[in-house]
Amino acid sequence: MSSFSEKMKKFKWKHYINYIVIGVLTVVFAIISAAGGLKSSSTILLEKIAISIVLAVSLSLVVGFLGELSLGHAGFMCIGAYLGGKVASLLVPVFGNGTVTMLIALFVGGGCAALLGFLVGLPALRLKGDYLAIVTLAFGEIVKVIFQQSKLFGGNLGLSTPNRPNRNTFFIVAFALVLFTLLIIQNLMRSKHGRAITAIRDNEIAARATGINVTKYKLVAFMISAFFAGIAGVMFSYTNSSVQAVKFGYNYSIEILVMVVLGGMGSINGAILSATLITILNEKLRTVLTGDLAVLKDLLYALILIVIVIYNNAPALKGFREKYNFRNLVAKIWHPKNDPSIVKDDAASWDKVPTKIKMDEILSVDLKVGNEFTPDKPSKGDK
Amino acid sequence: MKKFVSFALALMMLATAAFAFASCGAKKTNYAANNTEFYIGASGPLTGGAGVYGQAVKNSAQMAVDEINAAGGLNGVKFKFVMMDDVHDASNVATNYTTMYEAGMQVSLGCVTTKPCLEFKTLSHEDNVFFMTPSATADAVVGYDNAYQMCFADEKQGVTAAQFVSENYKGQTIGMLYKSDDEYSTGIRKQFLASLDKSITVVEASFSGDTVASFASQIATLKDCKFIFMPIYYTPASQFMTEAKNDIAKDAVYYGCDGLDGIDTAVQGFDISTIPQEVSFLSHFNSKSTEGASGEFIRKYTEKYGADSLSQFGASAYDCVYAIYGAMKEAGDKISVTSSASDICDALKEVFGSGYTYSGVTGTDIKWTSDGFVSKAALKYIVKESDAK
């Protein structure tokens, strides 16, 4: 019993708050939906939010944590949508439109996207910065054109895919997948592997010098990111009656990138929040500004984008931001005695200070037993 | 590891719960119960690369609705027209459709462009909402019994064009220019090639993307052809013709489908008389007409919105609204302003199924087959005679 209370003391709410919030909200919406209180438009919005979150969180692995600009995320999603959709439509006659079909489709869609992620990761080993960005954009466009022209996948009209079994409850599946994505990516980033990835971002040469296998980590980051984009693609194919390649051009990749950047680089919770808000904003602008007002939609979106980015990033507004940011407001309400300007201990808030690397853990990554170079590795008792 | 397992278990439980929910069916609500006006909804591109086509539909449908309202509506009940922007992207349609449906949409014009309309088709079939699309041409659009077209389907356009070419150009070589990433263009091309006389050789050139910097390569491919089939929209077509006017023989013939309709009116500043070749197309609407219903429509449209978006998209949308209005009138007291979309759909299906005909801007005595395809005269309009003749 005492071990449980000890565990509870060690339990860091901060690390689980996003699972809890998403889980609770999903259950709440599921109950409302079961009572018949949720309209189709709301469930569709929820599905879109879920897809956006998966995309944004997976892209933030490459852009936010690995520090490589990727403009081809929609291409991975395209692979997932087409291949997952195709497999699902082949399997529906065999297994029916249920869990088995969907799991296989998710696996195939995600897996194929991960394979492409591996291919895109290869040039990432050789190219830097914007050169890599244009290569990812190029990969995305190539994938788009190939699927668009392929007769097997329906050509220009797109691939007809099996629809979700139930429009009213599919969002629960979608949010279960969001939790799965978070589970994998968040745990990865909190492990020593994650710290190795951020070390590569902060200084590749230094990371290599400390013995981090840069090749391996870059490829792994690209593959995992692509895998989840593929999963999002399969979800997309389930929520739409057909998959059309035009959707997955660089414009969509940029939209996902906007979600990641607005959420704050290297912040998973930020990516979740901004993916949610941007998706809602997009959908609402479209359905509120109808007819003659539709031309104002892009104008408003652009203005909001520019203002938020400048507010969030402008060095001149730093003091203002620190005074009035969301976290401090919450802190003021919850713990009025604590001054928010006091810096908390770094270990607990590593995602706030992502550059902090625990050297001992990184050093232990690639060293094998019997290697003549043995760094001073602290023994367990020292910790 | 323990934590991992417990999380995985929780996720599995959530997923199972989801499929358990999946068994309970959706309740049917009559969202139109509080309507005071008949609600006509539509979705189409109002911004972006295809924006001009959606704008034409929006203007014309609004004009038709305004006219009907001014004339007293349907038994004193007015109409309301709402159009949401889908930016020519099918994945935007679901939100647009459900939002309108839940706001009380009773009948619809579907979508303006084909790909989004395929999504619209599925959604509206689930709720049994009647729609008649002004311009989504793919055959699959009318796959369900609640779907009707005002424009010709790709199949009809491709086959009719092939018949025309087969009769007139036996044993010769003709050219074709198509847009490889556009479903309208590739749809017609497929049907055209399938039913073309085998003695005819086709030289093909294609382009893709919204922006084409230069058609020089395509012109080089097609320059020896005396007849060029162009199943494309008027915007790239006018660009091609301008660039090609001195390279392609003066007595050559450009021949397109209804997408070419508007080439003489809808591109502001473009003067078709500067093109030396013959420009003709197969369509249901003559944008040069000065008399009859189409002349009247053109006059009113130009007065209200100017000529720069006048095309068959608009004419077709205008007819859709009136055809639906006429059918609703015919349905009589089966329809009231608070009827659910599904009830109205059933009533309209019955009217359309029992030989309903409509005469308007895009044709007279227009009928619909039970599949939802339109049956009306497709005419070959020569917009511009060849200078060589």
Add this chain to the structure above:
Amino acid sequence: MEFINTLVNGLNIGVIYAMIALGYTMVYGIAKMLNFAHGDIIMVGGYTIYVFCAMKAASSPAFFFVAIAMAVIVCTLLGVIVEKVAYKPLRGASPLAVLITAIGVSYLLQSLSQIIFKSATKFVSVPELGKVSIGAVSIKVSTIITLVVSIAVMISLSLFVKYSKTGRAMIAVSEDRGAAQLMGINVNSIITITFAIGSALAALAGLFYLLQSPYIYNTFGAMPGIKAFTAAVIGGIGSIPGAMLGSIVLGMIESICDSIAPIAPYKDAIEFSILIIILLVRPTGILGKKRREKV
């Protein structure tokens, strides 16, 4: 002969990309940012020319030069304003933040142009220049003019950057912003000048685009912008002759793809594959300089 004609046709497109890519590469080389709004500044230049050409007096050729001058002035001003409002506040922030505001500016300009000019395509009555034939090869006069002007621009830009005081300051800013500031260079004004030059080049690109194909609409700049960026990367982004070379290579690839019917639909895929191959062989483009990385 057929093949030479195909290559000449490729030149038509290539020289337009070259004008755009020169602007891209200037801004990228010095300000170190991907200006996604560059394509839309071309669109603004195009619309400016359209407005002037639509006036009655436009029939005289002299007035057409006024239109060109106005387009250059409008675009330069716009470039400077955009830089001051949207990019300057973010100097010192993450380059990605600037990328996102650039995208925002791009959406903003497209949307504004739709509100002002509606979405219908406009035909611009630019003078028709015709073609000249050399043997069996015929080439458009507009292509020759564009080629000559872009080579002239390329040479003068290279000379400007190499020998003028401002130009050398630009190099200094691009090499090391902090050190340049310590040397007394006003980094902000140098970057503003860079944007002014880049935007003026965008106006010229808009002009030459219209001479090739006299149609304008609000999404007019998006795809050429991306293609020119690709071209600049192929040539080695930041390198002025590289932008020129990359553009012409890209134009010819496009033209070859277009002339072979079965592969024409895969044009974009082929272009981008070639881009990837070139970058794998030469990671900084054909003429790009390799920089040693330091810790």
